[in-house]
Amino acid sequence: MMDHGANGNENEAGGDTKPSAGASDGFDAASGIPSGADAGNRAGTALNKIRTLEEALAVITDGTTLMYGGFGGIGTPPALTEGIVAKGVKDLILIGNDTGFPQIGIGPLVTLGRVAKVITSHIGSNPFAGKRMTEGSMEVVFYPQGTLAEKIRAGGVGLGGILVDVGVGTLMGEGRETVSVLGKTYLVEPALTAEVAIVHAKRADPYGNLVYDKSGRNFNPLVAMAGRITIAEADEIVPLGGLDPETIVTPGVFVDMVIPGKGVSWQWVWEKKHAAE
Amino acid sequence: MGMGEETRSRIAKRAALELQNGMVVNLGIGIPTLVADFIPEGVHVVFHAENGILFAGRAPDPGEEDPFLCNAGGYPITIVNGASYCDSAIAFAMIRRGCIDMTILGALEVSECGDLANWIVPGKRVSGIGGAMELAQKAKKVVVLMNHVNQQGESKIRKRCGLPLTARECVDLIITDMAVMEVGAEGLILREVMAPYTVEDVVRYTEAALIIPENISIIT
Numbered sequence: 001m002m003d004h005g006a007n008g009n010e011n012e013a014g015g016d017t018k019p020s021a022g023a024s025d026g027f028d029a030a031s032g033i034p035s036g037a038d039a040g041n042r043a044g045t046a047l048n049k050i051r052t053l054e055e056a057l058a059v060i061t062d063g064t065t066l067m068y069g070g071f072g073g074i075g076t077p078p079a080l081t082e083g084i085v086a087k088g089v090k091d092l093i094l095i096g097n098d099t100g101f102p103q104i105g106i107g108p109l110v111t112l113g114r115v116a117k118v119i120t121s122h123i124g125s126n127p128f129a130g131k132r133m134t135e136g137s138m139e140v141v142f143y144p145q146g147t148l149a150e151k152i153r154a155g156g157v158g159l160g161g162i163l164v165d166v167g168v169g170t171l172m173g174e175g176r177e178t179v180s181v182l183g184k185t186y187l188v189e190p191a192l193t194a195e196v197a198i199v200h201a202k203r204a205d206p207y208g209n210l211v212y213d214k215s216g217r218n219f220n221p222l223v224a225m226a227g228r229i230t231i232a233e234a235d236e237i238v239p240l241g242g243l244d245p246e247t248i249v250t251p252g253v254f255v256d257m258v259i260p261g262k263g264v265s266w267q268w269v270w271e272k273k274h275a276a277e
Numbered sequence: 278m279g280m281g282e283e284t285r286s287r288i289a290k291r292a293a294l295e296l297q298n299g300m301v302v303n304l305g306i307g308i309p310t311l312v313a314d315f316i317p318e319g320v321h322v323v324f325h326a327e328n329g330i331l332f333a334g335r336a337p338d339p340g341e342e343d344p345f346l347c348n349a350g351g352y353p354i355t356i357v358n359g360a361s362y363c364d365s366a367i368a369f370a371m372i373r374r375g376c377i378d379m380t381i382l383g384a385l386e387v388s389e390c391g392d393l394a395n396w397i398v399p400g401k402r403v404s405g406i407g408g409a410m411e412l413a414q415k416a417k418k419v420v421v422l423m424n425h426v427n428q429q430g431e432s433k434i435r436k437r438c439g440l441p442l443t444a445r446e447c448v449d450l451i452i453t454d455m456a457v458m459e460v461g462a463e464g465l466i467l468r469e470v471m472a473p474y475t476v477e478d479v480v481r482y483t484e485a486a487l488i489i490p491e492n493i494s495i496i497t
Binding site for chain 1: 326327328329330339342343344345346347349350351352353362363364365366368369370372373397402403404405406407408409410411414415441442443444445
């Protein structure tokens, strides 16, 4: 049931590169912008990555390896996840920090049994994840949270993997490749990339330059770099030049599509508690 | 943890005495979170949250919550002057790089040499490791807050941990509902006893060997 990722795994693809614009992204960046999607961009169509939700969802199909930002659902793109649920795709391979809550973040995909495998650090807030892992209908691979973050970052920055001493001498280190550097033992952790990465930004411009929202940043900037196709859902889209270059967290070159968001649709756990009091 | 509010507060209050001016501190979920309510007057610490916040503050007043400003447990918090946000890679860089002076965590078992087990009971519900492994292995000081015995009445302070480890020889101080114990070079040292328990009670409910110094404080 539980695998600590000791075996080589098809999703761990160090040195993976992004396809060139318009090549295999499921859309042609050089062609015109879909009607109604031009949010005041005057820099020409090639720099405009604003797409509709439907166009974004077209690249997510049965069996897609999907990486997602978010921590307990905070920073997981709501319109995209809802769209994926509504589209009905199944056998997804998820890579992300946690499995959200049953109705929050990436959680509903797990709750509804649409996930074949998840590579994550924590599933405790979504009982359906534990249930599916125990009954064997969903494979779960755990990594320490900081190791997972760096594996994703390594994939995103074009490295083959990382050397890390966290977990050496524990269950996490069992059966793993190790290497000795200057007398210290490290685990060799291959990089992680994904076919599609989805992130939630507070603000974006049409090129995909992104700014996040406080603790909603979490895994998002790492995930944004590690997708072969990266889709950013932004609660606000400003014209090119509308973001302060000093404050941009994710440079738009990593982003392939920008879709307009409409904020969080689910009720947070603490809101429910307040309502009950 | 199946522990009364008063006991939880008592443990948290004792743990807060470990906070020293200027420390960068990460608090785990559960009783450790309560430690922030008992910071001694005049002590200023920096709270780190592994979801990407440095200089985290208290919980907001009802109605003042920001859904995008939460702690690692997913509950709304505030920030204080000096705060910064970062991504998860940087948040864990701070931990691995040794920038965290102290972490306060819960535990399933601790051994007399300071081994910590707090993430998995094989065959039972598995939540995953989260950030516990980095914090336990890399924080300069690791303080464990927990019940002295488990729900079956067995000691959680063992000669050797039976459960898979989070990190080896990482724990510095254990604070339970019965006692405060320090992991020393020679073994586990009983430092303080929580009244109404006695030294004899603590010894009886501790599987690990305890070094009993002459001067043991009683916490009333």
